[in-house]
Every structure is written in C-alpha cells, then in structure tokens.
Amino acid sequence: MIVRVSTEGQYELQDGALERLHELDNACQAAVDAGDGERFHACYEQLLELIRGEGSELEDADLRGSDLTLPPPDITLEEAQSEFSAHGLIPD
Amino acid sequence: MAGLTGRMSTVVKAKVSKLLDRAEDPAETLDYSYQKQVEQLQNVKKGIADVVTAKKRLQMQEATLKQSVVKLDTQARQAVSGGQEDLARTALERKNVAQTELQGLDTQVSELEDQQQKLTDSEQKLRAKIEAFRTKKEVIKAQYSAAEAQVKISEAATGVGEQMADVGLAMQRAVDKTENMKARADAVSELEAAGTFDDVTALGSGEDDIDRQLKQLSSQPAVDDELAKMKGELGQGSAPAAAQISEQSQEAGAGGHGSESAPADAQPAEGGQG
Numbered sequence: 001m002i003v004r005v006s007t008e009g010q011y012e013l014q015d016g017a018l019e020r021l022h023e024l025d026n027a028c029q030a031a032v033d034a035g036d037g038e039r040f041h042a043c044y045e046q047l048l049e050l051i052r053g054e055g056s057e058l059e060d061a062d063l064r065g066s067d068l069t070l071p072p073p074d075i076t077l078e079e080a081q082s083e084f085s086a087h088g089l090i091p092d
Numbered sequence: 093m094a095g096l097t098g099r100m101s102t103v104v105k106a107k108v109s110k111l112l113d114r115a116e117d118p119a120e121t122l123d124y125s126y127q128k129q130v131e132q133l134q135n136v137k138k139g140i141a142d143v144v145t146a147k148k149r150l151q152m153q154e155a156t157l158k159q160s161v162v163k164l165d166t167q168a169r170q171a172v173s174g175g176q177e178d179l180a181r182t183a184l185e186r187k188n189v190a191q192t193e194l195q196g197l198d199t200q201v202s203e204l205e206d207q208q209q210k211l212t213d214s215e216q217k218l219r220a221k222i223e224a225f226r227t228k229k230e231v232i233k234a235q236y237s238a239a240e241a242q243v244k245i246s247e248a249a250t251g252v253g254e255q256m257a258d259v260g261l262a263m264q265r266a267v268d269k270t271e272n273m274k275a276r277a278d279a280v281s282e283l284e285a286a287g288t289f290d291d292v293t294a295l296g297s298g299e300d301d302i303d304r305q306l307k308q309l310s311s312q313p314a315v316d317d318e319l320a321k322m323k324g325e326l327g328q329g330s331a332p333a334a335a336q337i338s339e340q341s342q343e344a345g346a347g348g349h350g351s352e353s354a355p356a357d358a359q360p361a362e363g364g365q366g
Contacts, residue, residue, distance in 0.1 A: 004254065006100070007210060007262040009217065025095035032096065044096075060220030063228060063251030068097050069104040072265065080096060 002058065003051055004066035008073060011055030020050060028080075037077040044080075048073055108253040122229050125249045129222045132256050136215045139263045140208060146270045146277070147204040153280050154197050160190045160289035167292055172322050180322070183292045184315045190289055193280050200273045207266040214262045218255050225252045 001018065004010045013021070024047040031040035051070070058064070071080065164187035171180035228248045283289065 003097075004104075004258065006104075006258055007214070007265065021097075022095075025097050029095035060217045061224035063221060063224050063248045065108075065247070065250035065254050066101075066104075069101045069254075070097050071100050072261065074265070 001067040002064055003055065003068045003070065005048060005051060005070045006072040010058040010062070010064075010066055011051050012058060013051065013055040017050060017054040021047065024050060032077065032080045035077070035081070040077050040080060044071075044073075044075070104254065104257060107257050108250060122232070122245055125245075125252065126222075126226065126229065129218070129225065129252055129256060132259060133215065133218055133222060136211060136218060136259055136263060139266060140211045140215065143204055143208045143211060143266055143270055146273055147201060147208065149277055150197050150201050150204065150273060153277060154194060154201065156284070157190050157194045157197070157280070157289065161187055161194065164190065164289070164292065168319075169322060169326065171292075172319070172326050177319070179292060180319060181315060184318050184322075186288060186292060188315055188318075189283070193283070196276060197280070200276055203269060204273060207269055210262055211266055214259045218259050221252045221255045225249070 001015065002010055002012050003021075024043060028040060028043040028047060031043050047070070164183045168180045168183035168187065171177070171183060225248055228244075232244045232248070
C-alpha cells in the first residue's frame, strides 16, 4: 500500500508493516485525546520512522494515489486535536 | 483506519475529489487538471520567492543588530572608563535587547531556510508529476475510448491532484511561518524606529520612554553581571562608580574633590579594544 507523509513524500509499504502502523496510529490518537503533547510527538515520530524505514519512497513522477495520508511531520498537538480541515491544515 | 491517519486520509480524499470533480467530459477533465497543475506550480514559485524575500529581510536586520551590539559594547566600555555608570548601564541594556533579538532572528532565519528547502522539494515533485501527467494524457487520448479514458484520467489525475493538495498544504505552512517571521521583523523595526539601538551618547540625560521600556525588556541581573565584568576587565573592580571617582581623585592627588574632574582624566578604553 502507498502512504503519503504530508509535505514530505509517498512511500510504498509492505502489508506486514500495516499492523504496527495501525497500533502506533491508535497510540498517537490516544495521546492526542489525552492532550499529552510530549507523548504524541514521540509516538508520531515513531510512526514516521516506521514508514521511512520500512517503506520505499516513490519516484516523483509516479502518478499513483495514496491509500493513506499522514499529517505533516511538524504537526502540533493543537492541529492534531482539531478537525484537519476546519483549522486550515488542509487548504482550500 | 480510525486514528490520526484515517481522519487525515478522509479529508485529503474529499479535497482531491473536489479538485477533480468539476469537469465531466474526459477531454475537459484533462485540460482542466493540467491547467490547474500549471497554475499551482506558478504559485509554488511565487511562494518560494516570498520566503526568500522574508529571509533576506531578516538577514539584513541581523546585520544591523550585529553592528549595534558592537557599537553599544564599545560605548559601554567607554562609559565605564569615564566613570559614567548610568550611561554604561543604558548601553548594556540596549545591547542586551539587541542580542536577544539577534538570537530570535537567527532561529527564524534557519526556519525559513527549512521552509525554502521544503518548498523547493515540493516544486520539484510537482513538476515531475505534471510532466508525467502530460505524457500520460497524450497516451490516454491516443489509445482509449471516452469511457475508458474517464477511468484512466481519474487514476492519473488523482496522483497529481494529491500532490497538488500536498503542495498547497506545504505552501500554507510556509506562508504561516513566514507571516510569523514578518511580525517578528516588524517588531525589530519598531524597536529600531524607537531609537532602541541608537547611539546612547547622542541621547540627552534623564530617563526617556525607551529607557523605561528597556528596563522592562532587558534582564537586569544580566546587565549587572556584565557591567561588573566590564569594570573588572577595565581594572576598576566592582565598586560603585561614585566611590571609584573619589578614589581616582585621591590617587591622582588632585586637590579638587569635585567629581566632574574624574571623567575628564579617565581615558576611553579604546586601546583595549583594538
């Protein structure tokens, strides 16, 4: 499957990594819900490392769409807490 | 997927469909998509130029502030040598403010460097995708019927559309950061306009508005420490200026104990700064 890290690039990931990604994603969401910025950033960094480490980056000219899109690496806790569209994380 | 990635993916997908759903006819979709892509690329170029301009402005302010720091330091030393502690303190307070601003600007300039790099990468990716799309567009036109073309086009366009949305996001973040830095640059300009970094010897005596604001801005212990250090370096110990002046007067053996004569005797510490 293809995963995009916003503002960074697309990576192709083997299905084996999916479970781990899923776990980390839920852990990040839990940290966001708890309002724990430190835990969130640590967790999200781990998630990004998993993708960068296990995935292979797509060629710039690859026209395939992504199955999953992750927020940008410099996302703040406040942005993660908001609806991504409402506070301009995704521009019109 | 429920978590963070699930939410973001849903928003991005909606965004990309909105971007592509405007035209129904395949040929129209192709032209519309391509036109949008080229427009977006122009926007990225403009965005990069804006970031570069903001960065240059901050760098110019950095250069000015560095000069102010050197000037105010020199003036503080001269004032200490001349026994004018108040003047030395004012110069050091201003130097302190200038240094704090300088540190802030330094961080901001490197953040802008990052933004510039990120946008340049985004531009390169988008350019490559647009070129790939243009090639694919010709193949689609030549080989497929209208019904098939619609499917192929939306597949190809999704890849570019997604990249366009992502570049839009990168741009927005760069613009937000640049705006913050403009605010910072404006704040420095205001301080400059208020004479904060001006020649302290050119000011009249008496505490003015700038002095009062500076005392709030600058950290007093830091100024005290530096003043004491400066006195030590200039061989004047850490005693209050008034005591020193009378000591100097006594050592000099001059009959008059008037404190006005002391500053005239003391030489500015230019030799020490060579």
